[in-house]
Amino acid sequence: MADTLRLPEGDHVIQCQQVVRSYTMGDATVNAVRGIDLTIARGEFAAITGPSGCGKSTLLHLLGAVDVPSTGRVFVNGRDTATLNDAEATAFRLRHIGFVFQRFYLMPTLSALENVELPLAEAGMAKAARRARAAELLGYVGLGDRRSHRPTQLSGGEQQRVAIARALANEPAMLLADEPTGELDAATGERLLQLFGQLHRDGTTLVFVTHDTVVANTAQRVIRLLDGRVASDTRNSPA
Numbered sequence: 687m688a689d690t691l692r693l694p695e696g697d698h699v700i701q702c703q704q705v706v707r708s709y710t711m712g713d714a715t716v717n718a719v720r721g722i723d724l725t726i727a728r729g730e731f732a733a734i735t736g737p738s739g740c741g742k743s744t745l746l747h748l749l750g751a752v753d754v755p756s757t758g759r760v761f762v763n764g765r766d767t768a769t770l771n772d773a774e775a776t777a778f779r780l781r782h783i784g785f786v787f788q789r790f791y792l793m794p795t796l797s798a799l800e801n802v803e804l805p806l807a808e809a810g811m812a813k814a815a816r817r818a819r820a821a822e823l824l825g826y827v828g829l830g831d832r833r834s835h836r837p838t839q840l841s842g843g844e845q846q847r848v849a850i851a852r853a854l855a856n857e858p859a860m861l862l863a864d865e866p867t868g869e870l871d872a873a874t875g876e877r878l879l880q881l882f883g884q885l886h887r888d889g890t891t892l893v894f895v896t897h898d899t900v901v902a903n904t905a906q907r908v909i910r911l912l913d914g915r916v917a918s919d920t921r922n923s924p925a
Contacts, residue, residue, distance in 0.1 A: 698761070699860045699891045700726035700749055705758035707744050718744040720914035721758070726860070731882075731892040733902040736911035742895045743864060745911065749893060750783050750862045751775050763859045780809055784853030786863040790845045792837040798824060798848045799833040805855045823851035827881060843874035847881065860891035867898050879904050 707719040719741045726732055726749075734742050747753040748760050751767040760767045763782045770778055779785075792801045799820050806816035824833050827847040837845050846866065853861055866882075867875040879901065886892055886906075894901060902908050903922060910918045 697728045698725045699728050699730075699763055700724065700893070701761045702748070703759045703761075705745075705748060705755045705760055707741075707748060707753065708756045718914055719748065719755070722914075722916055724909065724916065724919075726891065726893060728859070729886075729889050729891055730907060731886045731905045732894070732907040732909055733905035734893065734895045734909045734911060735897070735902050736917070738897075740911040741914040742911055744914075746862055746864055746893070746895050750785060751779050780805060781856055782859045784856075784858035784861040786846070786849050786853050786861065786866055788865040788868045790837070790849045792845055792848060792852075794837050797834050797836055798829060798840065798844075798851075801837070801848055802852045802855055805852060809856050819855065820851070823854055824848070826854075827851045841874070842870055843877060846870065846874075846878060850881065850885075854885075854890070860893060861885065863892070863894045863896075865896055865898075866894055867896070867901055875900070 702722050702724040705719055705722045706717070709716045709718060722745065734745060736742055744753070748755060748767075749762065751760075751762055751770065754760070754768045762778075765778065767775065767778075793804070796804075799817070802820035802823055803816045806819055811819070821830070821833060824830050827850055829844060829847055829851070832840060832844060837848070840848065850861075867878055870878060875898070882892060883904065892905070894905065896902055905922060907919070907921050909916060
């Protein structure tokens with residue numbers, strides 16, 4: 687498909703223009719996202735907060751090209767996500783977007799190294815190169831000595847770090863995370879926050895959905911949703 691619909695100006699990883707996402711449930715219409723305008727600059731660290739049911743996860747799926755708006759437009763790395771067919775959207779996510787889920791979703795029969803290799807294999811990287819890249823990423827997240835362990839042999843925090851390494855495998859334009867510390871104890875969550883800080887310092891764009899005030903306070907910017915709309919958009923003071 688020709689890239690006829692691209693965002694022409696600004697160094698933004700994300701731009702949302704009057705984004706609405708509605709669902710039909712029986713005879714009712716659920717308005718999960720209601721007219722959001724939003725930009726995320728390259729290299730920014732943003733936390734999306736708000737009460738349960740306010741549209742946080744729906745918005746994250748829209749930003750990650752997992753879903754498309756009912757009306758409005760979402761540009762990711764300059765592409766209008768609504769112009770992508772299913773195969774193009776899958777390839778686009780593989781190249782540009784890293785996802786970290788609360789429940790990790792690691793393959794239980796594969797080692798940590800093999801889990802990190804998966805997106806590299808899907809991208810067509812040669813075996814030797816992807817093995818070296820996976821080993822490098824596991825070292826980056828502090829798990830170089832755990833590469834041969836399967837998920838059941840790793841702690842929750844270690845599994846989350848493997849998931850982060852996997853999400854970073856194809857050098858995405860941004861890393862999206864849904865409640866990244868939600869199932870971790872306080873000490874493990876703190877170590878993970880230190881890793882996120884390092885990722886941000888290294889230039890990765892981070893967008894997290896979170897109920898965790900510690901995560902929100904770590905971010906540069908806090909976008910609070912209420913009833914599917916942006917209720918506030920503030921910047922934290924530098925530490």
